[in-house]
Amino acid sequence: MENNLKKLPPLERKPDGSLHRMTPAQRKRANALIRRECCSYDSGNCIVLDDGDTCICPQTISFSVCCKHFRWAVLPLDRTLEAEIFRDKDAKRCIVCRKAFVPGSNRAKYCPDCAASVHRRQKAESERKRRASVDN
Structure with missing residues (x-):
């Protein structure tokens, strides 16, 4: 050793x-x-x-x-x-929980824990808008 x-x-x-x-x-x-x-x-x-x-x-x-x-x-x-x-x-603060994290890119705004839930929420909102604008 x-x-x-x-x-x-x-x-x-x-x-x-x-x-x-x-x-x-x-x-x-x-x-x-x-x-x-x-x-x-x-x-x-x-x-x-x-x-x-x-x-x-x-x-x-x-x-x-x-x-x-x-x-x-x-x-x-x-x-x-x-x-x-x-x-x-090099450490950034998450916008949601204010916890320090090391970003994978210069565009990262959320820590890995918050990123999944924020992106899931954004995707659901986008899909709702898309479905609302479709004419049946």
């Missing part, structure tokens, strides 16, 4: 050289993601840093993004959280 960790790209830093910081809500989501998806997390301990003594996972107790494995292997699983932390400009 350590050899794989060395092959990962370095952590991105802000222009002033500091690490990217998370808000408390983002940290809570990140910790849930670590517990659920991280293969090097075991009951609060980091397997990668284990050298015989147990070592607490530094990413779970930090507000900054300080673990390469978390940054490159775990965080991409939640694209919205990644965009909120690293690329604020």
Whole structure:
């Protein structure tokens, strides 16, 4: 695992050289993601840093993004959280629910959860208009 960790790209830093910081809500989501998806997390301990003594996972107790494995292997699983932390400009807000999401195109206005219901409603309205205009 350590050899794989060395092959990962370095952590991105802000222009002033500091690490990217998370808000408390983002940290809570990140910790849930670590517990659920991280293969090097075991009951609060980091397997990668284990050298015989147990070592607490530094990413779970930090507000900054300080673990390469978390940054490159775990965080991409939640694209919205990644965009909120690293690329604020790439995340958009859904018009319906105001939740942040990463758009698939520059025209996206709705998060994936709301998009289906909004498009279904728009399609039904269009069909109603079409049926009303047909002469029988």
